[in-house]
Amino acid sequence: MGLSVPAAPTAVGGVRGFWRQFRRHRLGVAGLAAVVLLGLVAVFAPLLAPYDPFSTSRNAFAPPGSPGHILGTDHLGRDVLSGVIWGARVSLIVGLAAAFTATVIGIAIGAVSGYFGGWVDELLMRITELFQIIPRFVLALIVVAFFGSGLTNLILVIGILSWPQTARLVRSQFLRHRSLPYVDGARVVGMRAPRIIFSEILPNVMAPVIVVASLDIAQAILLEASLGFFGLGDPNLRSWGGMLNTAQGFVQRAWWMSVFPGIAISLAVLGFNLVGDGLNEATDPRLREGS
Amino acid sequence: MRSFVIVALIALFFAGMASAQAETPTPGGSAIVILGSDPEHLNAAISTGYPIGAVGANLYSALLYLDADGAPHGELAESWTVSDDDLVYTFTLRPANFHDGEPLTSADVVYSMEEVLAPNHGRFLNAYRAVESIEAPDDATVVITLSEPYAPLISLLTVFDAPILPRHVFEGSDPLTNPANQQPIGSGPFRFVEWVRGERVVLERFDDYFLENALLDRLIYRIVPQDVARGVALEVGEADLVWGFYMPTADLDRLDANPDVDVWRGLTIPSLYFVFVNTDTPALSDARVRQALMHAIDREQIVEQAQGGLGEVAAGPFGAGFGYAYDEATDYRTLYPYDPERARELLADAGVGDLSLDFVYDSARGAFAAAAEIMRDNLRQVGITLNVEPVERSVMVERVYGRQYDLSMQSFTSSGDPAIGYHRIYLTAEPGTNFVNATGYGNPEVDALLAEAAGLADQAARAEVYARALEILALDVPTLVMFDELSTQASAANLRGLLTRLDQRDGLEFAWFAQ
Numbered sequence: 001m002g003l004s005v006p007a008a009p010t011a012v013g014g015v016r017g018f019w020r021q022f023r024r025h026r027l028g029v030a031g032l033a034a035v036v037l038l039g040l041v042a043v044f045a046p047l048l049a050p051y052d053p054f055s056t057s058r059n060a061f062a063p064p065g066s067p068g069h070i071l072g073t074d075h076l077g078r079d080v081l082s083g084v085i086w087g088a089r090v091s092l093i094v095g096l097a098a099a100f101t102a103t104v105i106g107i108a109i110g111a112v113s114g115y116f117g118g119w120v121d122e123l124l125m126r127i128t129e130l131f132q133i134i135p136r137f138v139l140a141l142i143v144v145a146f147f148g149s150g151l152t153n154l155i156l157v158i159g160i161l162s163w164p165q166t167a168r169l170v171r172s173q174f175l176r177h178r179s180l181p182y183v184d185g186a187r188v189v190g191m192r193a194p195r196i197i198f199s200e201i202l203p204n205v206m207a208p209v210i211v212v213a214s215l216d217i218a219q220a221i222l223l224e225a226s227l228g229f230f231g232l233g234d235p236n237l238r239s240w241g242g243m244l245n246t247a248q249g250f251v252q253r254a255w256w257m258s259v260f261p262g263i264a265i266s267l268a269v270l271g272f273n274l275v276g277d278g279l280n281e282a283t284d285p286r287l288r289e290g291s
Numbered sequence: 292m293r294s295f296v297i298v299a300l301i302a303l304f305f306a307g308m309a310s311a312q313a314e315t316p317t318p319g320g321s322a323i324v325i326l327g328s329d330p331e332h333l334n335a336a337i338s339t340g341y342p343i344g345a346v347g348a349n350l351y352s353a354l355l356y357l358d359a360d361g362a363p364h365g366e367l368a369e370s371w372t373v374s375d376d377d378l379v380y381t382f383t384l385r386p387a388n389f390h391d392g393e394p395l396t397s398a399d400v401v402y403s404m405e406e407v408l409a410p411n412h413g414r415f416l417n418a419y420r421a422v423e424s425i426e427a428p429d430d431a432t433v434v435i436t437l438s439e440p441y442a443p444l445i446s447l448l449t450v451f452d453a454p455i456l457p458r459h460v461f462e463g464s465d466p467l468t469n470p471a472n473q474q475p476i477g478s479g480p481f482r483f484v485e486w487v488r489g490e491r492v493v494l495e496r497f498d499d500y501f502l503e504n505a506l507l508d509r510l511i512y513r514i515v516p517q518d519v520a521r522g523v524a525l526e527v528g529e530a531d532l533v534w535g536f537y538m539p540t541a542d543l544d545r546l547d548a549n550p551d552v553d554v555w556r557g558l559t560i561p562s563l564y565f566v567f568v569n570t571d572t573p574a575l576s577d578a579r580v581r582q583a584l585m586h587a588i589d590r591e592q593i594v595e596q597a598q599g600g601l602g603e604v605a606a607g608p609f610g611a612g613f614g615y616a617y618d619e620a621t622d623y624r625t626l627y628p629y630d631p632e633r634a635r636e637l638l639a640d641a642g643v644g645d646l647s648l649d650f651v652y653d654s655a656r657g658a659f660a661a662a663a664e665i666m667r668d669n670l671r672q673v674g675i676t677l678n679v680e681p682v683e684r685s686v687m688v689e690r691v692y693g694r695q696y697d698l699s700m701q702s703f704t705s706s707g708d709p710a711i712g713y714h715r716i717y718l719t720a721e722p723g724t725n726f727v728n729a730t731g732y733g734n735p736e737v738d739a740l741l742a743e744a745a746g747l748a749d750q751a752a753r754a755e756v757y758a759r760a761l762e763i764l765a766l767d768v769p770t771l772v773m774f775d776e777l778s779t780q781a782s783a784a785n786l787r788g789l790l791t792r793l794d795q796r797d798g799l800e801f802a803w804f805a806q
Contacts, residue, residue, distance in 0.1 A: 248519040
């Protein structure tokens with residue numbers, strides 16, 4: 001072939017280079033440690049938890065440090081540690097699945113909008129703005145109260161309410177990339193739009209999308225916990241938010257019922273946020289040069 | 292002359308002091324009463340729902356009321372007589388007016404009972420089966436003639452079971468959809484002012500009340516769906532009264548220690564907590580499965596942890612509150628002790644394995660949520676998965692009485708007689724009527740025995756009939772009887788004059804604020 005396609009600009013200098021950059025960001029590494037811990041706890045919950053999370057007993061309100069109950073028991077004699085461990089699973093599933101949903105929707109809308117421009121862009125961006133101005137939490141409360149608060153519903157609701165940021169980001173990246181030489185080249189050799197979008201441009205704009213996705217995970221975990229706190233978590237799962245909800249009535253009598261799930265939520269949210277920051281710095285050359 | 296004036300003044304002064312110490316009730320002020328959920332409407336004649344009764348008790352009036360000890364007294368009725376054969380009750384009415392100024396006459400009483408209460412009111416409609424006629428020979432007389440003696444009739448003529456509606460507002464309309472259900476017109480001590488959905492119902496003193504006028508200027512029913520927020524509202528002075536029905540038991544100990552809050556505990560009208568079993572669910576149509584559920588659930592743990600100890604494990608379908616409706620031979624505490632092993636055997640006998648059941652309850656009831664978690668754990672031990680579904684009250688009512696559920700926790704008040712409060716749970720009924728039999732259980736023999744018991748004024752005779760009914764019910768277990776509830780109430784320490792009636796929701800016209 002006589003035609004040569006110009007090479008796409010590389011955003012990341014290989015996995016090893018990336019890790020070298022990421023490692024410099026100490027807080028990011030701490031966040032990653034928290035996230036990895038959370039992941040391990042979630043995966044190995046059945047092995048780690050000393051009790052079944054739903055197992056009640058006559059030993060109610062045992063304070064932390066009681067024999068067999070390191071973090072104490074709640075008003076029904078359920079082990080708080082086991083609840084926190086199983087809650088990691090719920091939080092992580094909701095966080096990852098909702099962020100994934102949001103990212104997929106965000107990429108689809110952002111890519112179409114940015115690549116084609118014109119009235120398609122106008123329309124999609126107005127819709128995006130509409131979603132951005134809706135108070136997320138209030139809408140989530142209403143939707144979950146109306147359609148029920150099963151795990152799938154929680155994931156879909158949170159995911160569907162969280163995509164605008166990704167969409168705007170992807171759109172702006174596509175606007176920039178669509179007139180770069182490598183995209184022009186792809187068009188010249190006759191590639192169709194879907195292929196250009198997905199196999200040419202998208203891989204080059206994924207780095208910032210992943211950063212936003214990791215922040216989305218943190219937000220989704222927080223939103224799920226907030227819904228749970230208001231009694232709108234999945235009633236058939238033991239979640240951190242749900243634990244906080246039942247703990248409300250016993251704040252003065254049994255502080256451990258609210259403190260430990262509270263710490264777990266903070267750690268998870270902080271962990272994903274720090275990872276996001278670290279990724280951001282490691283992938284964005286402009287931030288890197290500053291440090 | 293001057294010395295006389297001085298003496299008189301001094302005497303007046305001391306008289307004033309003395310009365311201040313004895314705390315003469317002083318009029319004025321607004322009391323804020325907490326409701327856990329919005330009433331569905333405000334027509335107390337077509338529903339036995341708790342929030343409707345709470346507002347209705349002070350908005351409407353009835354022929355009689357029951358004092359704190361359960362003894363009947365005349366309200367609209369100045370006096371009444373009963374014929375020797377226990378069949379004819381004659382009531383003489385006091386002159387009274389509705390809130391719109393129209394006079395209340397015997398015609399309103401007859402209309403309310405025959406046209407509105409009998410077809411629509413869960414408890415009244417059972418009593419109405421014994422009624423042959425209700426007549427108004429003149430404006431001030433009501434004559435109720437029974438076809439058979441019905442002992443609990445008297446305790447059914449209170450504002451909770453027989454509130455009187457204005458005929459001139461309702462006649463010719465469907466009482467279920469009349470606009471007055473949203474803007475009610477009663478004849479009680481308080482009149483309707485406004486209802487902001489989901490927020491509050493406001494009543495004000497009715498100055499033309501036929502008995503002594505209320506002391507408070509206003510009664511504000513505030514709707515607080517979050518049960519933990521209710522005790523806090525009392526503590527910070529944003530509420531004055533919370534009934535036990537809405538009070539998380541976990542908060543009581545804390546409120547006990549607060550000098551600005553009075554906490555009261557006691558047994559008023561016996562009240563039972565049940566788990567309804569939908570016998571339309573195939574697996575639950577087998578009595579052995581229902582017996583297994585009784586054995587599988589640790590009721591002591593539920594009383595201790597979910598109910599904060601404010602209850603007694605129930606003795607059977609009518610609780611332990613009525614001596615004549617209790618039979619030692621069918622005491623559930625001996626028949627159905629907590630015994631998961633026995634439960635597993637019964638389930639195996641019935642050929643039931645890997646059962647998954649939907650457990651529906653009113654999400655505003657904190658004790659139900661805790662009980663649900665205990666039952667989830669209990670039932671798991673015998674291989675039953677409980678799928679817990681806390682739903683908003685109106686959704687709960689729709690699902691349970693439309694029989695779209697498997698198990699549902701409910702609490703029922705006896706209203707002072709099992710024939711009023713509890714019979715309806717076991718009498719055969721079609722789905723769709725609220726607050727009656729929601730289990731789908733129907734047994735002609737039980738129906739006959741309960742009807743017979745209701746007519747027996749003689750308690751020993753009644754006890755015998757009940758014993759036969761209990762024998763059947765104890766084996767059929769259409770409801771899983773959990774516990775008799777101890778009533779509680781928490782109120783602002785300066786709110787006086789409460790608990791003057793058997794039902795604590797009633798009689799707020801006597802409430803007043805100490806300065």
